[in-house]
Amino acid sequence: MSHREPTVVGVPNFNAAEDAATLRAAMKGFGTDEQVIIDILTSRSNQQRQAIAQVFTHEYGRDLIEDLKSELGGHFEDVIVALMRPAEEYLCKELHHCMEGMGTDEETLVEILCTRTKPEIAAIVDAYEMMYDRPLAEHMCSETSGDFRRLLTLIVTSAHKGARDEEAGVDAERAREAAQALYDAGEAKWGTDEEVFNKILAHESFAQLRQIFEEYKNISGRTIEQAIKAEIDGELKDALSAIVECVESAPAWFASRLRRAMQGLGTNDRTLIRIVVSRSEIDLGAIKREYERLYDKTLESEIRGETSGDYKRALVALLGPA
Template sequence: MSYHREPTVFGVPNFNAAEDAAALRGAMKGFGTDEQAIIEILTTRSNAQRQAIAQAFTHEYGRDIIEDLKSELGGHFEDVIVALMLPPEEYLCKELHNCMDGMGTDEHTLVEILCTRTKKEIAAIVATYEQMYNRPLAEHMCSETSGDFRRLLTLIVTSSPQGARDEEAGVNPARAQEAAQQLYDAGEAKWGTDEEIFNKILAHESFGQLRLIFEAYKNIAGRTIEQAIKAEIGGELKEALSAIVECVENAAAWFAQRIRAAMEGAGTEDKTLIRIIVSRAEIDLGSIKQEYERIYDKTLESDLKQNETSGDYKRALVALLGPA
């Protein structure tokens, strides 16, 4: 089964970049800022439309729209709006860079960005990262992570010039059977687990092929690959492999759980909340909303509104969720 991806942001018909640029300039000029106008325009335009607005803005006013927005806005509201204005790959590369920069590395963010994306999406991220930071993503990652976890992430971003996953190639049931047997032999069938095999298969195969492999695995092992990973693999590698498995089966549910985790506990993980809502809005945020409601029996919108998010920040996130 291939899972249905429903976005919440589609862009607007009859789009006029110069008009939007003028409206945004008006919202930022003079006394006070018209935040509502900024929200209404930027949360309903597609990313491609926002890039056109940014160009029109520079063309008309000789100014950088992101710099102007930053000087007018603040806090998490500013973070959402700036995230919306960056091309998607640039935004994700910035997030990857930030999560590895300075003291300590945020492994959860590495997993969230790299283990959940298709081959094509990874290829765009890898190319953009090197342009932006003048060093390969794989090299930066290698200096910040270790062990089997490092090997898995490295395989995901370097296995071929286009990244590892081959999404376009058709699925192959016979090969799936073979791979499932290899996984079984590497895990349940022996003492100790051969993580290399898990890494290789889960990093390389397309989501469609992995679906077949996981079905075959269940027939051979009598339990799901997820149960096997949880029982036999620990630490960061477990989190990363589980993310791949869950995203193969239902990415929207995985992201819904991640949003929930970001809102639970003491203080909101705002970076995570913003990143998922902004980066999935044009991909599958509609599906994520449905899964959220199915799993938690509450709408994502009501939880966002009750949450610590407030004011314009909250309004911008709720606007990206689209109509209830």
């Protein structure tokens, strides 16, 4: 059940030197040609963008991100700069930002850490320590608390082992045992043992969890979602629910997160940009479909209604053809 459906796949006859020259020309002299920047950077894959940046420095002795920042502004700049960073570095910057300053943005922690596969988390963990010279787990421990902190810490500390397990495939017998353990820790007893939920949902691969949730339904007669909503509350409930929903369908979870970012007073632009950029090479095509199925509106029409100018043009370009 793979939902890999990118909207950005890169261009076949890629020429980094040509793109670098076109971008340099678009930023030189009077005024900037924003459309050229949009056309190139929203259609190249992240790997291709990194190659362009390398050539740019090599040819012109300049930093492409710095040049873009000095020419662009507002949310448009945010989109373009996000596109230019290697995927895991961009997510590390977002994690760092949501933990810095006053209060922590728990929703963003959940969005980044509870919805990604073990190999993706492992890459984030490595990049974070390299960029900030402190382990992600340690930074998170200082910014969160209780069962929520324990869950996130388990996710981050078990990522490398989990990435190795992922190759092993699904173990049906172990799935049954885990499902029984979840049942015993929740519905079957007075009060819930969050520790068991945390351990299983943080350690197992998405494929293994899918099997565990099937078994859980057989044992309990209700879904693991129903159990979590009934037994657990607060931030931990949101975090565990995100894992469960992403195991069932990550595109549906991201569609609902986008919906929340655009509903109500003002748009949460940071979330909107992060999801569109970070899922564009994974499953944004599927997210678009889910969005329309769930809300009876196209994601493109909603984004057009919430944004304007070059910012709008860049996001819509990343959404790919309607």
